[in-house]
């Protein structure tokens with residue numbers, strides 16, 4: 001089969017099962033866009049390349065399949081950078097395709113030339129500059145394999161224009177040879193036995209579940225393990241859908257804005273079982289006082305995560321699903337009545353609460369009402385800041401891959417385009433972006449995307465008129481010097497209407513539920529601008545570098 | 558403590574950059590780096606001399622290196638019985654008065670004079686780091702104009718020696 005590079009690219013994508021590309025055209029990718037046009041390959045035109053990469057990310061996180069984005073050389077490629085870093089931090093499989101100047105023009109500061117493989121080296125799992133069309137099928141095969149296996153991550157392929165237009169005799173390789181890349185899936189049996197023995201003697205075991213559970217699809221095994229051995233479970237921001245939010249063994253999120261019960265449990269437990277989590281500083285607070293009484297078992301597919309931030313007693317390298325299944329098969333049923341009693345007391349003494357207000361809508365109430373109206377079934381995307389933390393605290397997730405948020409990088413402007421990708425990948429589901437008034441403006445141009453494809457994404461803005469999370473830090477730690485955080489916002493409803501999107505503003509607490517219902521029931525895209533209390537804070541809170549059992553906003557009991 | 562790491566890597570463009578960049582962005586230092594082909598045409602060998610404060614730091618560096626798709630194998634040769642070599646070229650001021658003395662020093666170190674001009678010679682020396690340091694120290698007083706060193710390469714001795 002004789003194909004041009006552009007045709008070979010699309011054919012290879014089809015063989016990898018890719019159904020959609022999120023992208024934005026430009027000079028060096030016109031040949032690829034020509035092939036897309038002629039072959040009718042499904043493509044979503046975002047209004048900014050950052051939108052395209054975040055959409056590919058949201059697609060990947062919500063479906064578990066790799067997301068694909070495409071941008072032109074130079075500025076198109078550099079516009080992908082934030083999105084690649086976001087995906088890299090949260091281990092999301094993306095294959096990013098960029099145009100490049102022809103190979104003969106490389107290194108001459110040609111028009112729209114940028115060294116994108118150099119730029120993205122530290123924020124991709126791997127990247128390629130294709131020098132000859134004959135290598136293209138192999139490189140695509142490797143890229144998908146690397147992006148989706150082991151600890152997943154973004155892979156970038158830079159495609160000079162001459163590669164796209166040259167002809168090749170096409171054949172897609174069946175096998176690949178990557179002598180330096182051999183992810184390990186099965187856990188070491190000796191280590192698994194050691195973990196079982198530790199569990200059998202533990203009096204106060206605790207599971208700390210991270211995003212790795214979701215990536216590995218180990219939710220079922222985790223649930224069975226927790227129930228069989230009666231182990232309470234706390235989760236990271238990335239792991240919130242790893243365990244049913246409504247389950248009696250679930251303590252909620254841990255860390256800086258975690259639930260009191262979760263943080264107390266970490267401090268008291270005698271065995272901490274970390275599953276696909278990486279002891280991030282937002283989780284551990286001061287490392288020296290983190291889980292001070294516990295032996296630590298750490299399950300992770302990435303050997304470099306073991307012992308990186310905390311000392312680990314029993315490391316097990318491999319895939320969470322495999323290892324948890326092995327643990328389950330060796331473990332007998334356990335009871336931890338006393339421990340559960342203790343944990344449940346913390347839970348009932350320190351529930352997540354907020355003070356309702358007669359004049360203001362409370363942002364937490366918005367999330368609670370969304371939960372009520374969607375029955376915990378929606379795909380919730382968030383921006384970054386207070387909106388993100390309230391969504392994490394007050395929504396109860398019951399379905400896997402239903403919480404899409406930028407954890408590691410904390411990228412404002414992520415949630416909305418990610419929601420676009422999630423909606424494209426899950427046309428039947430309700431997809432909601434819980435947004436901040438600051439963050440939504442970082443990719444607000446994507447309103448045009450949901451309008452033109454009539455993607456029924458719902459945007460709910462928790463509009464506090466501030467870069468709220470920064471304002472909160474200034475209130476707590478900088479004596480209320482509110483430096484550059486007040487936003488003079490446009491009328492978001494009018495902005496959305498200008499794009500042809502149904503939109504409302506709500507101000508009165510008593511109207512919140514009715515307006516949310518109207519927006520969620522609207523068959524197409526819709527936006528609700530919720531004017532919420534301007535100075536509400538996210539509590540409880542562990543001050544930066546504090547110990548996680550010493551939280552601000554926790555009443556004495 | 559200094560460690561000598563021998564990395565086998567897939568012979569791809571950019572692999573040196575990936576290794577070096579990983580070091581700098583994780584805040585580690587490389588003393589020297591040397592790269593060359595091996596008996597396998599698809600595999601190159603990078604010899605790194607690195608500073609690690611403790612075992613944990615070395616382990617973390619090694620694991621991060623393994624995450625690079627093109628890194629096949631890493632051996633820490635520090636504790637092994639390994640042959641270590643480095644090559645240095647030194648350009649030294651040498652008038653007729655001190656030339657004989659220089660030749661004598663070169664001879665002791667089994668170094669070679671590889672270029673001679675009116676007022677300078679180039680000396681080539683191969684050996685362990687200590688040996689190279691020693692000859693440099695002796696030659697310095699003569700007027701060392703320029704020096705270039707390859708960085709260390711190393712190879713583990715065979716278990717059974719004849």
Ligand SMILES: Cc1ncc(C[n+]2csc(CCOP(=O)(O)OP(=O)(O)O)c2C)c(N)n1
Pocket residue numbers: 383384385386387388410411412413435436437438439440462464466467468469470
């Ligand atoms: C791209 C980017 N720039 C800056 C920040 C720092 N930052 C973190 S939260 C925040 C405020 C977000 O404001 P808003 O979207 O209104 O959310 P709120 O906290 O008010 O809910 C800022 C500026 C960031 N996370 N991302």
Ligand SMILES: [Mg+2]
Pocket residue numbers: 436437438462463464465466467468
């Ligand atoms: Mg705000």
